[in-house]
Amino acid sequence: MKGDFVQIGSYSYDEYLHVVKSFHGNLAPGLIVGGFIVDLALKNLPPGQYFDAICETSACLPDAVQLLTPCSIGNGWLKIVDMGRFAITLFEKEKGEGIRVYLDPRKLNAWPEFHAWYFKLKTKKEQNLDELMNEIKTAGADVLSMLRVKVKPEHMKKKNLGKTAQCPSCGESYPLSDGDACIACRGFSPYIEG
Amino acid sequence: MKGDFVQIGSYSYDEYLHVVKSFHGNLAPGLIVGGFIVDLALKNLPPGQYFDAICETSACLPDAVQLLTPCSIGNGWLKIVDMGRFAITLFEKEKGEGIRVYLDPRKLNAWPEFHAWYFKLKTKKEQNLDELMNEIKTAGADVLSMLRVKVKPEHMKKKNLGKTAQCPSCGESYPLSDGDACIACRGFSPYIEG
Numbered sequence: 001m002k003g004d005f006v007q008i009g010s011y012s013y014d015e016y017l018h019v020v021k022s023f024h025g026n027l028a029p030g031l032i033v034g035g036f037i038v039d040l041a042l043k044n045l046p047p048g049q050y051f052d053a054i055c056e057t058s059a060c061l062p063d064a065v066q067l068l069t070p071c072s073i074g075n076g077w078l079k080i081v082d083m084g085r086f087a088i089t090l091f092e093k094e095k096g097e098g099i100r101v102y103l104d105p106r107k108l109n110a111w112p113e114f115h116a117w118y119f120k121l122k123t124k125k126e127q128n129l130d131e132l133m134n135e136i137k138t139a140g141a142d143v144l145s146m147l148r149v150k151v152k153p154e155h156m157k158k159k160n161l162g163k164t165a166q167c168p169s170c171g172e173s174y175p176l177s178d179g180d181a182c183i184a185c186r187g188f189s190p191y192i193e194g
Numbered sequence: 195m196k197g198d199f200v201q202i203g204s205y206s207y208d209e210y211l212h213v214v215k216s217f218h219g220n221l222a223p224g225l226i227v228g229g230f231i232v233d234l235a236l237k238n239l240p241p242g243q244y245f246d247a248i249c250e251t252s253a254c255l256p257d258a259v260q261l262l263t264p265c266s267i268g269n270g271w272l273k274i275v276d277m278g279r280f281a282i283t284l285f286e287k288e289k290g291e292g293i294r295v296y297l298d299p300r301k302l303n304a305w306p307e308f309h310a311w312y313f314k315l316k317t318k319k320e321q322n323l324d325e326l327m328n329e330i331k332t333a334g335a336d337v338l339s340m341l342r343v344k345v346k347p348e349h350m351k352k353k354n355l356g357k358t359a360q361c362p363s364c365g366e367s368y369p370l371s372d373g374d375a376c377i378a379c380r381g382f383s384p385y386i387e388g
Contacts, residue, residue, distance in 0.1 A: 025264045025271075054384055059355065063268025066260070070219045073267045073274070074257025077219075080267070081384045083377040084355060084369040089385070100385070105365050119367055120358050149385040161253065161278060164314050171299050173313055175278040183277040190248055190275045191283070191294070191343040 006140060008035040009042065009068040013137065016067075024063045029117060029129075030086070032136050033103060033143075034064030040141050041090045041101045042068065046148075048092030053078045054155065056085040056102075064088075076158060086118070089149055096151035104145035111135040111143065200334060202229040203236065203262040207331065210261075218257045223311060223323075226330050227280070227297060227337075228258030234335045235284045235295045236262065240342075242286030247272045248349065250279040250296075258282075270352055280312070283343055290345035298339035305329040305337065 006013035020031050045051060053071040055062045058080050062073065065088055071077035091098025108115040114135040116122045167174045167182040174182035183189075200207035214225050239245060247265040249256045252274050256267065259282055265271035285292025302309040308329040310316045361368045361376040368376035377383075 023260070024266055024269050026269075028269070031268065056378075058267070058353070059270070060268050063266050066217070066266070066268070072218055072257050072260070073252070074225065074254050074260070075218050075220075075222070076253070083382070084358070084372060085364075085366050085376060085378065087366070096386075098385075102366060105360065105367065119360065152384055152386055155384040159252070164278070166299065166313065170279075172279050172281070172296060173299065178278060182279060184250075184279065188277070190346055190349040191292075192290075192346055 006137060008039050019067055020063070023067055024060075027133075028060050029132055029136060030060030031064055032133065033086070034061045034088075035068065036136075036141050037061070037086075037088055037101045037103070037144060038064045038068040040144050040146065041088060041099050044099045044101075044146060045090060046092045046097040046099055048094065048097070050093045051077075051090050051098075052093055052156070054089040054091070054098075054151065055080050056083045056087045056089075058082045061086060061088060079155065081155065089151065091149070091151045091156075093156070096153065096156050098149045098151055100147040100149045101144055102147070103143060107143040107145070111139050114139060114143065200331060202233050213261055214257070217261055218254075221327075222254050223326055223330055224254030224280070225258050226327065228255045228282075229262065230330075230335050231255070231280075231282055231295045231297070231338060232258045232262040234338050234340065235282060235293050238293045238295075238340060239284060240286045240291040240293055242288065242291070244287045245271075245284050245292075246287055246350070248283040248285070248292075248345065249274050250277045250281045250283075252276045255280060255282060273349065275349065283345065285343070285345045285350075287350070290347070290350050292343045292345055294341040294343045295338055296341070297337060301337040301339070305333050308333060308337065 008016040016035050024031055053065045055065055065078050066072045087102035089098045089100040113132040117132055161175050163176045164173045165176045167185055169181045169185035202210040210229050218225055247259045249259055259272050260266045281296035283292045283294040307326045311326055355369050357370045358367045359370045361379055363375045363379035
């Protein structure tokens with residue numbers, strides 16, 4: 001059976017589940033599908049030495065990118081452009097030539113539980129999680145499609161902090177481009193106190 | 195010497211360097227300082243069973259949170275509120291009571307290379323990287339300060355996709371709250387083609 005020899009990136013399927021659980025905290029279905037998505041993109045990388053990643057949703061999928069590629073949110077090679085679509089693009093840094101991999105709704109008909117999960121047709125309680133996980137594993141890359149894309153220049157730029165200064169209010173370092181004081185001291189702190 | 199028995203989270207210092215290199219790609223000074231920041235916050239957690247994280251910069255520091263806590267960008271427990279400040283807050287999910295840990299500029303005077311790095315007083319070429327890394331390790335938590343904070347309710351909410359629909363243009367699933375079609379199909383795609 002096909003599902004018996006599944007590989008995700010450099011991991012066996014079970015190793016990948018282990019890594020997901022350890023990093024993400026639970027075996028979210030989206031992160032398992034995400035593993036297949038990233039794996040397929042890695043196998044179809046555009047030419048070039050270095051690549052960045054765009055993730056089109058902030059839910060689950062960014063962690064698959066972080067676990068299976070050198071791109072992370074902290075090193076800036078992974079960017080989240082949140083459009084709520086379950087897709088990622090890996091693109092070559094210089095020219096922006098990329099491969100977009102997405103969960104293809106037209107390919108989901110053969111997998112009822114998977115289809116219901118993707119289109120949110122069932123509540124979590126109504127889901128048959130075992131069956132869903134089984135369909136995800138067995139379907140593997142069969143439910144994915146690829147598209148060659150070219151990334152717009154404004155999404156290729158590496159964000160640069162620019163000049164920094166000492167905030168006259170809190171005394172911490174902040175990007176001078178933010179104004180006379182840091183964003184927090186100008187009233188946009190996420191804290192009620194402090 | 196103090197620096198000989200440094201522990202970061204559940205890692206020895208050298209183990210942490212190894213994990214950083216593997217996940218982040220390089221031994222960024224910010225991620226080493228970040229390790230001490232997260233470690234100090236973990237040791238001073240507010241009461242409660244579950245906590246989320248706020249990271250006040252998108253550079254480097256989010257990866258320290260992801261490596262040392264259960265919070266990741268994909269599971270939504272790590273939120274980046276980018277104010278360009280080198281600080282994180284771990285806060286209890288229900289009441290929002292948190293501990294903010296930050297690199298304290300008043301404590302950096304004893305560490306010239308560290309001070310110059312934090313305030314960007316030297317170019318990368320002018321930096322003495324060995325000395326910088328040595329000062330970071332030896333200083334450890336001595337250059338950090340803590341603050342009890344309370345997180346504003348709007349930053350405590352878990353983002354919810356809400357109802358989804360099939361985009362009439364690309365056919366993929368998208369959040370209905372985004373409008374009649376998905377953001378990409380309404381002209382805000384990050385790609386020139388596709």
